[in-house]
Amino acid sequence: MEQMVDAVEDKKAINVVTLNLEGISLIADYFIICHGNSETQVQAIGSSVREKAGELGIRVRGIEGMNTARWVLVDLGDVVVHIFHRDEREFYNLERLWSDAKIVEHV
Template identity: 70%
Template structure:
């Protein structure tokens, strides 16, 4: 699966669990880490975990290997590594604090449909 297709499926999974303020950054040509960062937040630990579980379920259904998940135990900032797509699921307060969109301000914001 191409990275842009995977990114769209991840965004849909986040929307399905009512994730907030979804931002997708295109890192192609900027970073070797991944092609896309998808960033969102939930309003509670439970919602952060539900969003993360939906992303993992979607990846499994598409045959995409989940390379790693970090932060599920505290559900404040969960990182899901899908290879070319890396997803950051924050608790609302932590997203405001870390503001990683600012750190990657060179990246273009992708309009998702």
């Protein structure tokens, strides 16, 4: 998970938040949520996650939204990375929807 946080931060993702969903959701154990200020930045962040997963031998189960780059979802199994365009992040507000989840502090 930390390597995926590094991958989004390498592309200057904004307001990176990791939610621990263990015991709360069957979808994944962790959500990494971040945003970019442009479609180009959102796509670059998504590509960075995909590349880092490949380097680590982590199977990417699916990537959605790269064409429109408004909300890119990268499914890594136990970890799902949500990369929003800044406008969509505010609208969907996943942190509020999953408010029962604990926020993971990164060092």
